[in-house]
Amino acid sequence: MLRLTRGSLVLLGLLLALAAFALATQPQLRDGIESRALAWLLERQMSAFGVAVDPQAIDRVTVSDPQALPDEQERVANWLSRKYRVAKEPMSALVAEAFVVGKQLDLDPKLILAVMAMESRFNPFAASPVGAQGLMQVMTRVHSAKLEDFGGNMAVFDPLTNLRVGAMILRDTIRRSGSIEGGLRLYVGAVSTDGRWYIDRVLSERDRLHRVAAGQNVGFNAPQRRTGLSTASASNPPAVSEAAQMQAPARESDAVAPASMEHPPIPAAEQAAKAPPVSPSPEPVQRLDTPYPGTPYPAA
Incomplete structure (x- = not known):
């Protein structure tokens, strides 16, 4: 044995x-x-x-390590994460992508992030009643040709794809109008109003992000800029729809922010000279209604 x-x-x-x-x-x-x-x-x-398990699920997650970002981007990602109550890791991925796309398109990345904040509050599955979808509320039926390069219309719900397509649309609207203000007016599809409420909110958020990136301590509800109104507009302000009022909750201070040395406000006369005439676009660029109504801002 x-x-x-x-x-x-x-x-x-x-x-x-x-x-x-x-x-x-x-x-x-x-x-x-x-x-x-x-x-x-x-x-x-x-x-x-x-329950079916999928070890490759991590490969589909849109996240980035906040500490791996440059200091400027890390400050922006942390501030946006706290303000809009989004986890730092996915917010870091969006901020990093906005800076890459902005450099490729010669577009201010803080402007891209500000539009994203106003359009969806960083909800990648947001949808409006008129068909705008995703982070930057892209009109799928209008911009299906751009989405074909990313695999089809369903790619609009991929955060990075939506960011890239939305940034291309924003770049095109700015080129068509000749100014950032005019480009934002076309982007939001303001045909019944001049879109001033939307332009002010986006540019105010962009200015806050510039200050955050520079290392300044900026409150979530820092004073919002106000575009100068003409006499006719002041006496007869344009009517704002109920959906627009929901999109722009009255949580910002009415006080005018002090002029920033780095990004001074544009004089009203210069804005009026540069702004294109308010008229319906010959073909819809984004949507013909107000954007996705977000939830109210969190308290500062």
Whole structure:
């Protein structure tokens, strides 16, 4: 019995040594065994918990390490994360992408982030009654050609895809109008009003982000800029729809912010000279209604 046991152990050792040598010299054989072993383990987990597991799920998550960002981007990501109550990791990915896309399109990344904040409050699944969808409320039926390069209309709900397409649309509207204010008016699709409420909110948020990026301590509800009104507009202010009022809750202070040395406000006369005439666009660029109504701002 002792001799038989000893011989069996020697034979088993030889077999294990041959198997190890074969796995080391045959990568295809090793990969096949690992795949079958992983499939078997997954089946065991499914039978035990009743839920399908997916080890590759992490590859589909849009996140980034906040500490891996440059200081300027990290400050912006942390501020936006706290204001809009979004986790730092996905917000960091959006901020980093906005800076990359902004450099490619020669567009201010803080403007991209400000539009995103006003349009959806960083909700990648936001949708408006008129069909605007995603972070930057892209009109899928109008801009389906741009989405084809990303796999189709359903890609509008991918955060990075929506950011890229929305930034391209914003760049095009600014070029068509000749100014940032005019581009924002076209982007929001303001045809019944001059869109001044939207322009003020977006540019105010952009100015706050500029100050945050520079290291200043900026409150969430820092004073909002006010575009100068003409006499006719002041006496007869344009009517704002109920949906627009929901989009622009009266939580900002009515006081005028002190002029920033880095980003001084544009004089009203210069804005009036640069702003294009308010008229309906010959073809819709974004949408013909107000953007997605977000929830009220959190308290400062």
